[in-house]
Amino acid sequence: MSALPQPAAADRNLPKAATHRMATILRTGLAFAAAIALVGVVRVLIEGGGLSLALFDPVANRAAFDLSSVGAHLLAGNGVGIAALGLLVLVATPVARVAFGIYGFWRAKDGTLARIAAVVLVLLLVGLFALGPLLR
């Protein structure tokens, strides 16, 4: 058996307070996403106007997830727009935990891992804001 690397294994995770907060971020994000999506679905059912919606319409889908039109949908109380917002919160939840990871590692004086988490965050944001629209 070769020598184990330093430091002691037990010290190599994020501090307990940080993992606790990370878990809270995940749970809160999911709860918000589910609640918003549920409101959206119920709203669509109440509106009944959903019958005129095309279920698989890429053009309408793009509009539903366009950040500017999500705001307009919300102001109009549109159910599909609210459901889309719930799904966006769901996608943002793991992204938020990566962002928190940067802070958590930085606080734990783990600069290398903070930088690695920053790279993951940049990759995710590039995907969401640059690669996605590129494929329209």
Place this chain on the structure above:
Amino acid sequence: MILGIELLLLGLIAVAAGLVGSLAGIGGGLVLIPVLVVFVGVPFPVAVGASGLTIIATSTTAGATFVEDRLTNVRIGMLLEIATVPGAFAGAALTIYATRSGFTPLLLVGLGLVMLATVPGTLLLLRGRVRPTNEPDALSRKLGLGGSYFDRHLDREVEYTAGRTTPAFGVMFGAGVISGLFGIGGGVLKVLALDRALGLPVKVSTATSNFMIGVTGAAGVSLLIGAGYVEPLLTAPLVLGTIVGSYIGTRVLPGLSNQFVRLLFVPILVLFAAELILRGFGLP
């Protein structure tokens, strides 16, 4: 009224998928996509986007608990996400490209084959446990990859170090591609990398794989959202149903053995896979 019934049915399908996924510990997405594509008639990338979002939801539920229980190795998970995220981009882009170029049958066959491969893959992970290597390589030593967790079964703290990081990065990139391509978690491949290449304890591998599935899923889904393949009205009830299903699976029915559920799950998986492959080849 019709829409209401449709939404309810979608929700119920997802409850079933979430239930099976959480009980079997694998493959919730593997059940959902064939049902959506074959029985509901959803276009392939729309099913991939919907499934990807349900996977983010289920991995977040379990992931929060694993992180809090400190079973997840957050450092190793984040490090390997550098490989899974670009993999998921490549996979999702490939799904979009293949659909637009009329290669949907190839995607059907591919998913069918992945489903078939999941069966021996899972058995391989469950049985025939060769002693994995945990001899740390240069990167593992440099970053001090490893950790410890409290094993309730053994009633003691278990320490571990991570072994070969290079093959782990390679397998994780592949897991990302599969995840982006088909909107599935790719958990079997992820556990394979963590368990076999890094030599992490199985509980740490499972928890860390789960942790990574959310970010990998978000990467693939974000491309599909941009390209207009995520249908909010279809996906929202699926996400809600999956959350309910996996809640029932983890809280209400913990007594069922995983082995028993997997035994039930395997024939369903094989049937769906056969259906997808036949469809891919244009056979009834």
